[in-house]
Amino acid sequence: MNMPPYAVSIRVRYAETDRMGVVYHANYFVWFEVVRTEFFRSLGLAYRDIEEKRHLCLMVVEAVCRHKKPVTYDDTVRVETSVVDIRNTSITFTYRVIANGTVSAEGETVHVFTDRKGKPVRIPADIRAALSPSR
């Protein structure tokens, strides 16, 4: 049985818009990062500590976003994430961005756990257990 998605609420910044009047598409990936950080924290895993204390990185190897409906400055978006796959060294998150009850965008990111030199490493057991999609 899957967990419901983890979600955060983000107020759109002026800096995130472009001259089309809406949020510049690449900035959705920043929101994906924000919800990942908070999701890790909610599991008792500060991502900062994974980097600073365990000397591991979660390199982004693939990032996808499908845009459905634009949002703009001062909108409040709900950004949801779920883990959908976890392998020896990699993990896949999915995302939904919801504004005013409508899906603004959906996406995925795939990450590889690496050491500080970029070499893939097995995901540590406690991190794997905490992140596993079905429990």
Add this chain to the structure above:
Amino acid sequence: MNMPPYAVSIRVRYAETDRMGVVYHANYFVWFEVVRTEFFRSLGLAYRDIEEKRHLCLMVVEAVCRHKKPVTYDDTVRVETSVVDIRNTSITFTYRVIANGTVSAEGETVHVFTDRKGKPVRIPADIRAALSPSR
């Protein structure tokens, strides 16, 4: 017969890096936008004029990037693009980012031509002709 990809050279900015020491993944999409702009210009189509004079937009509806090898501050990257599909209202570009002879990333973006209100519109004939992948 397909055209060879159109390419630009970009020097990586300090602002584009993150504390992992490499370019933050979302910034590749900004480079994709830079090469699209220059590709349009090379075809005699200033994208700025498409917005300002024809009142059309190219909304990003899908953006994908697969990261192979990180790059960092002051690296020079070659960013290539090609049109791989063009339909009634949409167009698909592919990209490659190459640094020091190695592929750093590959990606695609799909765009829909819209009016200023976001309503999809047929791609004007001259733009279609200029952008068509095989000629």
Add this chain to the structure above:
Amino acid sequence: MNMPPYAVSIRVRYAETDRMGVVYHANYFVWFEVVRTEFFRSLGLAYRDIEEKRHLCLMVVEAVCRHKKPVTYDDTVRVETSVVDIRNTSITFTYRVIANGTVSAEGETVHVFTDRKGKPVRIPADIRAALSPSR
């Protein structure tokens, strides 16, 4: 008598750091914008409505930041703002960024109220009254 500064709390995003391991200096100005937006809202003035309903802009004409101590990913910063001057068409805000009880940075921004074409306009009376530094 001056009001105490208005403050918001911001969690530092990974995207905001650079390869020096700390927040890229220009991103402090984005935080200044975030606290301005929330300060306006706290006064019953949605800045978005000022743009969308009154067709006014607050153009930045000067921005200053003095950096005292770096902050990094996942730090929580308190960003304070106060209005220190308000004239016919312009307004000056000051800022402090505080992290772990220490001042990380201080700054100012000066803005001119303009119409949509960039022409300076007198600050509307209700906005002036709400923003006035001493009450």
Add this chain to the structure above:
Amino acid sequence: MNMPPYAVSIRVRYAETDRMGVVYHANYFVWFEVVRTEFFRSLGLAYRDIEEKRHLCLMVVEAVCRHKKPVTYDDTVRVETSVVDIRNTSITFTYRVIANGTVSAEGETVHVFTDRKGKPVRIPADIRAALSPSR
């Protein structure tokens, strides 16, 4: 006798604009960084090497920008810089951003040379000699 300013030409990116239709003010500081990098290179000092080989940083301790006239997507801006002061551990650059023959913005940044831990260090003699404003 002072050197004339060093200058680079930058094409404005879509990502650099905001919903006011012009370049978001904080992005001028990124252009200041771009011209600094190229200015260092023109003096035979790759700033990247200063970081990677000498393990020094140029921390920004103050950044100022005065905005005169907005620029937008696809404009070409000329960004000029000069060294106006150099002390034991710090250096001050000034900047001008010029578009279509008009000054768009002027600014300054003050930097302190530090070691990797952020401790100020004397500017190495060769760097001082290369950067000195009058020669």
